Amino acid sequence: MTLFEKLRCLFTFGQGVALPLPAIDQNADPFSLFELWFDDANKSGILLPEAVSVSSVSESGQPSSRMVLLKEFDTDGFVFYTNYASRKSNELNANDKVALLFHWNVLQRQIRIEGCVERVSAEQSAKYFHSRDRGSQIGAWASKQSSKIQTENELAESVDYYTKKFANKDVPLPEFWGGWRVKPNYIEFWQGRASRLHDRVCFEKSAATWENFKLQP
Numbered sequence: 001m002t003l004f005e006k007l008r009c010l011f012t013f014g015q016g017v018a019l020p021l022p023a024i025d026q027n028a029d030p031f032s033l034f035e036l037w038f039d040d041a042n043k044s045g046i047l048l049p050e051a052v053s054v055s056s057v058s059e060s061g062q063p064s065s066r067m068v069l070l071k072e073f074d075t076d077g078f079v080f081y082t083n084y085a086s087r088k089s090n091e092l093n094a095n096d097k098v099a100l101l102f103h104w105n106v107l108q109r110q111i112r113i114e115g116c117v118e119r120v121s122a123e124q125s126a127k128y129f130h131s132r133d134r135g136s137q138i139g140a141w142a143s144k145q146s147s148k149i150q151t152e153n154e155l156a157e158s159v160d161y162y163t164k165k166f167a168n169k170d171v172p173l174p175e176f177w178g179g180w181r182v183k184p185n186y187i188e189f190w191q192g193r194a195s196r197l198h199d200r201v202c203f204e205k206s207a208a209t210w211e212n213f214k215l216q217p
């Protein structure tokens with residue numbers, strides 16, 4: 001982090017405590033507020049403001065969480081990219097219910113998102129895949145994400161294999177890799193306030209419209 005970024009971080013810290021959430025219109029949708037807060041997080045100097053926890057649930061009902069990076073969002077949902085044969089993807093294939101959690105500590109803000117997932121199109125995944133650096137593209141081919149490592153060199157050997165296989169060629173999108181779109185039905189914005197009297201504004205989707213309400217902290 002540069003000195004400038006550190007200063008920006010210090011300057012931003014605690015601002016939300018002093019500033020309550022703006023009044024939310026009854027017909028508001030949550031995406032404009034998400035965009036505003038995501039923009040604030042990007043400007044705050046936080047490292048990886050797009051880092052978000054994703055929780056899936058196993059067939060036996062065991063929840064599990066891990067961090068991913070949010071790569072795209074719009075009113076259709078929130079997109080992250082991963083291996084479609086990973087633990088998370090296997091769980092999401094069997095049970096499409098999912099939860100996301102952002103926490104931006106210097107802003108004293110969290111956003112909870114609940115909904116269902118769908119795969120993004122292969123075209124959209126390919127577009128993102130080809131925007132990544134070559135090393136990450138080879139890495140996606142080489143890693144059998146979430147599988148047990150059997151021998152010490154197998155990952156390095158796999159990287160070697162795909163580096164040679166795709167030498168002097170574009171690295172194609174693996175069919176086992178792509179994006180998941182989280183289509184939200186619940187989004188809660190949490191703003192830390194003094195004396196633990198935090199603001200919680202929730203949006204719930206019923207049919208095609210969003211209703212909002214506040215919760216006790």
Ligand SMILES: Cc1cc2nc3c(=O)[nH]c(=O)nc-3n(C[C@H](O)[C@H](O)[C@H](O)COP(=O)(O)O)c2cc1C
Binds near residue numbers: 067070082089146
């Ligand atoms: C900040 C951060 C960002 C990450 N971003 C991604 C990501 O975008 N996609 C991904 O597959 N894994 C990402 N990971 C790794 C995951 O947390 C996790 O280790 C991996 O996806 C395997 O999870 P699974 O075995 O539960 O499927 C990230 C980890 C961290 C700490």
